[in-house]
Amino acid sequence: MLDGRHGAAAADALGLVLRFAGAVGAERLIDCDQAHVDGCLYHGQASLDFVERFVASRGRVRVPTTLNVGSVDLIHPELYVGDPALGAAGKRLMEAHVELGCTPSFTCAPYQTLMRPKRGDQLAWAESNAIVFANSVIGARTNRYGDFIDLACALAGRVPDYGLHRTDNRRAKVRVDITGLEGASADEAGGIAVAAGLIVGRECGDAIAAITGLPAATGEDDLKALGAAAASSGSVAMFHAVGLTPEAPDLESATGGIDVPVLARLGKAEIASVLAGLGTVKDGAPLTAVALGTPHFSLTEFDRLIPMLDLAPFSVPVYVNTGRHEWERLVADGSAQRLEKAGVTVVVDTCTYVTAIIRDLSGAVMTNSGKWAYYAPGNLGIDVAFGTLADTMQSALAGRVVRA
Amino acid sequence: MSVRSLVHGQAQGEVLRLGEPLSFWGGFDSSTGCVIDRFHPQHHACLTGKILFVERGRGSSSGASVLAEALRLGTAPAAIILVDDDAIIATGALVAQMLYEIDCPVVALGDREAWQRLSTLPRLSLEAGAEGVKFTQPAG
Numbered sequence: 001m002l003d004g005r006h007g008a009a010a011a012d013a014l015g016l017v018l019r020f021a022g023a024v025g026a027e028r029l030i031d032c033d034q035a036h037v038d039g040c041l042y043h044g045q046a047s048l049d050f051v052e053r054f055v056a057s058r059g060r061v062r063v064p065t066t067l068n069v070g071s072v073d074l075i076h077p078e079l080y081v082g083d084p085a086l087g088a089a090g091k092r093l094m095e096a097h098v099e100l101g102c103t104p105s106f107t108c109a110p111y112q113t114l115m116r117p118k119r120g121d122q123l124a125w126a127e128s129n130a131i132v133f134a135n136s137v138i139g140a141r142t143n144r145y146g147d148f149i150d151l152a153c154a155l156a157g158r159v160p161d162y163g164l165h166r167t168d169n170r171r172a173k174v175r176v177d178i179t180g181l182e183g184a185s186a187d188e189a190g191g192i193a194v195a196a197g198l199i200v201g202r203e204c205g206d207a208i209a210a211i212t213g214l215p216a217a218t219g220e221d222d223l224k225a226l227g228a229a230a231a232s233s234g235s236v237a238m239f240h241a242v243g244l245t246p247e248a249p250d251l252e253s254a255t256g257g258i259d260v261p262v263l264a265r266l267g268k269a270e271i272a273s274v275l276a277g278l279g280t281v282k283d284g285a286p287l288t289a290v291a292l293g294t295p296h297f298s299l300t301e302f303d304r305l306i307p308m309l310d311l312a313p314f315s316v317p318v319y320v321n322t323g324r325h326e327w328e329r330l331v332a333d334g335s336a337q338r339l340e341k342a343g344v345t346v347v348v349d350t351c352t353y354v355t356a357i358i359r360d361l362s363g364a365v366m367t368n369s370g371k372w373a374y375y376a377p378g379n380l381g382i383d384v385a386f387g388t389l390a391d392t393m394q395s396a397l398a399g400r401v402v403r404a
Numbered sequence: 405m406s407v408r409s410l411v412h413g414q415a416q417g418e419v420l421r422l423g424e425p426l427s428f429w430g431g432f433d434s435s436t437g438c439v440i441d442r443f444h445p446q447h448h449a450c451l452t453g454k455i456l457f458v459e460r461g462r463g464s465s466s467g468a469s470v471l472a473e474a475l476r477l478g479t480a481p482a483a484i485i486l487v488d489d490d491a492i493i494a495t496g497a498l499v500a501q502m503l504y505e506i507d508c509p510v511v512a513l514g515d516r517e518a519w520q521r522l523s524t525l526p527r528l529s530l531e532a533g534a535e536g537v538k539f540t541q542p543a544g
Contacts, residue, residue, distance in 0.1 A: 016502060023410040023494035023510075043466055044434055044473030049503050126465065146465020146492065148472075148499045235462075378430075 001156065009059025013155035020149055026160030032063050034117050035154035036110050037102055038126035038146060040070035041354060042090045050148055051096040054155060060101040062157030066110035067102045068127045069296075070094040073349045073357070074106070075324060082356030094349075100155070106349035107323030109224070109296040111138060114325045119246055122165055124153030128236075129295045129371065132227030135238035137220060139246040141165050144237045164237060170247060171256040172240050174204050174263045178213035181268060187388045187404070189215040189222050194370035194386075195274040196266065197226035201234030203263040210240040210254040218244060221301050228295050229370030278373045278386040281364045283401045285385065288363035290314075290396045291352050292389070293321035294372040299329060301389075306335060308393040312342035315399030319358060324348045353379050366401060368392050406514055408489070409532035411497040413507030415483035416529035416542055419522075420454040422446055427463025428470040428496065437479030455530070456481035457523040459516070461490040471496025475506045483509045483530055487519045511537050 002018075004011045021029060039051060071090030073079050080087050098104045105114050108127050111134060117123055119139035125131050126146045134140040143163040145153065153159050163169055176199060181192055192215055200209045211226075223241060230236040240248035248254035266274075292305070297320050305320070320339070322330075327348045330336040339346055352358050353376045358365065364383035367373050373386045387395065390404035423445045426432060431441035437452035461467060471493060474480035480500075484493055489512045497508040509532040513519045522528065522539060531538045 012502075016498060019411075019498050020491070020495060023498070024489060024491050025408075038465070041466070043429075043469035044476075046472040046476050046499070046503065047469050049476075050472075050499060053503065128464075144465065146495075147468040148495055149468075149491075 007058065009054045009057040009155055010062065012057065013054065013059065013152040014158065016152040017149070017156045017158055017160065021160035024160060024162055026162035028161050029158040030122055030161045030165065032124050032153050032157055032159045033121040034115065034123050035061065035063055035065040035150055036068060036123070036125040036127060036130055037065055037097060037150045037154060038068035039097060039151055040067055040090070040094045040106065042071055042086060042093050048089060048093055048096070051093060051100070051151070055096050055099050059155050061154040063154055064115060065102045065154040066105040066107070066115055067097055068106070069108050069350045069354065070106050071350060071355050073347055075327070075348050079347060079357050080355065081359060105323060105325065107296050107325070108351065109298065109323060112296070112298045112326065113323060113329070122159055124150050124159045126150040128231035129224065129228035131237050132231050132239065133224055135164055136227055136240065136245050137223050144235070170238065171208065172210035172254045173207045173260055174209050175260050176200055176203070176209050176211045176264045176266070177262055178211065178266045181215055181271070182213060184215035184217060186217045186219070187390050189217045189219070190225060190368060191275055191388050192271055193218060193222035193226040194229045195271040197229030198233045198274055198278070198370055199264050199266060200239055201230040201232060201236050204234060204236065206235040206237065208238050208240065209263070210242055210248060210251055210260070212242045212251060214241055214244060221298055224295055225370060229374065232371045232374040275386055278370065280377060280383040281385050281401065283403065285364050286400050287316050287366050287385065287395060288360045289316050289358050289365045290318045290392050291358065291365050291367045291372055292319065292369070292392065294351055294353060294367070294369040297322040297326065299326055302330060302335060304389060306338060308390070309338060309342040309344070311393060311397045314343055314396040316396055318344045318396050319347055319352050320344060321347045321351045364401070366392050366395050407537050408512045408514065409509065409534070409537050410489060410494040410512055411501065411508065411510040412533045413509035414531045415455065415507065415509050417453050417455045417482040417527065419457060419525055419528055420449065420451065421457040421523040425460050425462040426458055427461065428467035429464040431463065432470060432474070434470050434474035434477055434479060437474060451481045452479050454481045455483045455485065455528045457485045457519065459487045459519070461493045465492050467492045468495035468499065472499045472503070475500035475508055476504055480508055483511070485519065485522065486510065486512045487514070487516050488512055
C-alpha cells in the first residue's frame with residue numbers, strides 16, 4: 001500500500017499510521033473492522049487542510065466509517081446561532097468527510113441505530129463516550145483514538161496493535177463497589193450510573209475498573225451514561241460492570257482472577273452527594289431550558305420520554321440531541337410530530353454543549369446527562385442542574401428545579 | 405526506559421519548563437501561543453519558539469488539532485520534551501510535518517531525573533531521529 005498501489009491517499013494515510021505506531025511503541029499493524037471519525041468539529045485551518053489533502057488525492061475510506069457530531073445541524077441549519085464564518089468552515093469539514101466515503105451519521109452514538117460493531121471487532125474509534133461504550137458494553141476493541149489518526153486508520157484500513165486491541169490489557173486493575181442499591185428503580189438507575197461513572201473517572205484515571213453492585217434495573221442507556229460520565233471526569237477508555245457487560249460475567253473474569261484494590265465504596269449517601277455536586281444551583285432555582293441527549297438519545301430513551309409529553313405545555317424549552325438515523329424513525333412512526341406538538345426541539349447532527357443552539361442562556365439549564373453537566377458550565381458559561389429524566393421533565397413543567 | 409524520538413527533527417531555543425501537564429485543547433491558544441488554562445500554574449506563559457519541557461499531555465484528543473494549528477501559525481513551541489510517551493502531542497506534530505513540512509521534534513526521556521536536569525539549562529539544541537536523540541548546549 002505504501003508504494004501507492006491502492007492510491008496516493010492510502011499510501012499517505014498509511015505513512016501517518018506507521019509513524020504514529022512508532023510513537024506509541026506498537027510493533028505491528030492489524031486489520032481494522034470499522035472506524036468512527038471525530039474530525040467534524042472545526043479547530044482551525046489545520047482541521048480542514050488535513051481532510052482536503054485526502055479529498056484532493058481522491059482518497060476513500062477502506063472500512064465502514066461513521067462520523068461524529070459536527071458544528072452544524074445540517075437537517076435544521078436554522079438552529080445554528082453562532083459566527084457564520086465558523087459555521088461555514090464547520091459545514092465544509094462535514095461535507096469533505098462525506099466525499100471521502102464516510103457515512104454522514106454525525107452522531108456521537110454510532111453504536112445505537114446505525115452500525116453496531118460485534119464483540120471482538122478491532123476498531124479505530126474516536127469520541128470518548130463511543131470508545132468506552134464499544135470496549136465495555138459491546139466488547140469490541142479500540143484505543144482512545146482521536147483527531148487525524150481515526151481518519152488515517154480508516155483510509156489505510158489498519159490500526160496499530162497496542163493497548164486495548166490486546167486481550168491482556170483489557171482486565172480490570174481496580175474496583176469500585178456500590179452497596180445497598182441493587183433494587184433501585186429504572187429512573188433512579190440512571191442517576192446511580194452517572195454518579196458511578198463520575199467516581200470511576202475521578203478515582204481511577206485511565207485504569208480499567210470493575211464496578212460491582214449496580215442496580216438490577218441498569219439498562220444499556222444507563223451504561224452509556226456511565227461511560228460518558230467516566231470519560232468526562234477521567235481518561236477512561238473501558239470499564240467492566242460485573243454481571244452486566246460481556247467481558248465481566250463475574251468479578252474473576254473481569255480481573256483475570258487477580259486481587260485488585262478497591263478505590264471507592266459507594267452507598268446511597270455517597271451517590272446523592274456526587275450528584276448534588278454536579279449541579280451549580282439549588283433545588284427551586286429558575287430554569288431557562290432543559291437539555292437531554294448527551295450522548296445522543298436512543299430510541300428506547302425516546303420511548304421513556306414520550307409518555308412524559310402528556311405534561312405539556314412546558315414552561316421552558318426542551319432540547320433533545322439525537323442522531324439523524326433515530327430522527328428518521330421518529331418521523332416515520334409519528335413520534336416527531338408528537339414531540340413538536342409538545343414544544344420539544346429535536347437537534348440532530350450536533351450537540352447543544354459544543355455549538356450555539358440554545359437561544360436563552362441567561363439562567364440555569366437542567367439535564368439528565370452527567371457529561372452535559374460536566375462540560376456545559378465551561379463550554380457555555382452557564383449554570384446547570386442535574387436530575388433523572390423524570391426530574392427534568394417535571395422541572396420543565398414547573399420552570400424551576402423540582403424533583404419527581 | 406530509554407530516550408525515544410516520537411517525532412523526528414531538529415530544533416534549538418530557550419528552555420521553558422511547565423510545572424504541570426498541559427491540555428493543548430482548552431489550555432492553550434493557537435492564535436497567541438500562550439497558556440490559557442486559568443488553573444495552570446503558568447497561566448499566560450508564552451510557549452512560542454521554546455524548547456518546551458512538559459512531563460506529559462492531558463485531556464482531549466482535539467489537543468492534536470490545536471498543536472497542528474499552532475505549528476501552522478508559527479505560535480507553537482520549537483520542540484517538546486516529555487517524560488512519558490504522549491500520543492496526542494505526537495499526533496499534532498506528525499500532522500504538521502505531513503501538511504506543512506514544519507518540524508517540531510517530540511522526545512520522551514522516560515526518566516524524570518534526566519528530564520529535570522536538562523530542563524535547568526537556559527538553552528538547548530537537539531537532533532531527534534530514528535537512531536536516537538542528541539542534545540547539545542549552544543554556545544553563547
